[in-house]
Amino acid sequence: MAQAECGTLAAYRRHLRAGEDIDEQCAAAVRDDANQRRQIQRSESARAVRTALDGIDSTPDVDPLDDATENLRIVIAAMSTAPANAIAGLSKRRQELVTEIQRLQSATPQLDPLDEIASRRAQRGAWHGNRVRQAR
Numbered sequence: 001m002a003q004a005e006c007g008t009l010a011a012y013r014r015h016l017r018a019g020e021d022i023d024e025q026c027a028a029a030v031r032d033d034a035n036q037r038r039q040i041q042r043s044e045s046a047r048a049v050r051t052a053l054d055g056i057d058s059t060p061d062v063d064p065l066d067d068a069t070e071n072l073r074i075v076i077a078a079m080s081t082a083p084a085n086a087i088a089g090l091s092k093r094r095q096e097l098v099t100e101i102q103r104l105q106s107a108t109p110q111l112d113p114l115d116e117i118a119s120r121r122a123q124r125g126a127w128h129g130n131r132v133r134q135a136r
């Protein structure tokens with residue numbers, strides 16, 4: 001049986017089985033394979049995002065504070081299941097979101113919570129071009 005030539009995954013595995021050192025050609029084959037897998041993963045997740053975006057209204061009802069709060073919730077949920085090597089990045093993102101939420105909250109005048117809900121509804125209505133009828 002012909003042996004796989006160096007520079008292939010099969011040869012790399014043969015080296016491993018035989019307890020041999022990995023030469024540059026075989027190391028390159030493993031790197032290329034890993035890069036290719038990562039690229040496939042990236043294009044698959046990009047496709048998934050595009051598919052998800054296609055299902056969303058082209059003018060989503062976005063409130064920056066609601067959006068940041070929702071993102072923070074997602075990040076916190078992700079942190080509970082994320083692999084150890086992802087925690088640092090998620091933790092940084094969480095900190096950024098907390099800062100952003102504080103900034104947004106201090107930018108909005110502090111209102112009575114019920115007034116605040118009413119005014120946000122009014123803003124959302126305005127974004128959709130609907131007039132909010134005032135109670136008399």
Ligand SMILES: [Zn+2]
Binds near residue numbers: 005012023025026
């Ligand atoms: Zn080799």
